[in-house]
Amino acid sequence: MDIQAIALTGVLALAALLVASLFASKAWLAWLEVRKLELARGGPTSDEPTAPVSGNRIELADLRERVRKLEAIAAGIDL
Incomplete structure (x- = not known):
């Protein structure tokens, strides 16, 4: 070249x-x-899917439970 x-x-x-x-x-x-x-x-446009409020609460509770379990694992506590 x-x-x-x-x-x-x-x-x-x-x-x-x-x-x-x-x-x-x-x-x-x-x-x-x-x-x-x-x-x-x-807020978001109307064509964007939004989760219902109760779904958000369930998801938040699930995340809190996961965090609690991870904190227990980090602390060495067997659930």
């Missing part, structure tokens, strides 16, 4: 990286704008 081919490959790779970075930046800013609108509106 000659030096021109290597330089051209490097320039093309750099250009591709620039295009990908610009695309990712635009996508990130658009996502942040959606989240800002959700916060201003007061």
Whole structure:
């Protein structure tokens, strides 16, 4: 390979990286704008699934039980 081919490959790779970075930046800013609108509106959009309040309580109780068991294991207590 000659030096021109290597330089051209490097320039093309750099250009591709620039295009990908610009695309990712635009996508990130658009996502942040959606989240800002959700916060201003007061919650998630209606098409997003939400768990019922009782489901949240059950999940929270389950997590507390797991933490209690892990703390007991860390303390060396056999349940």
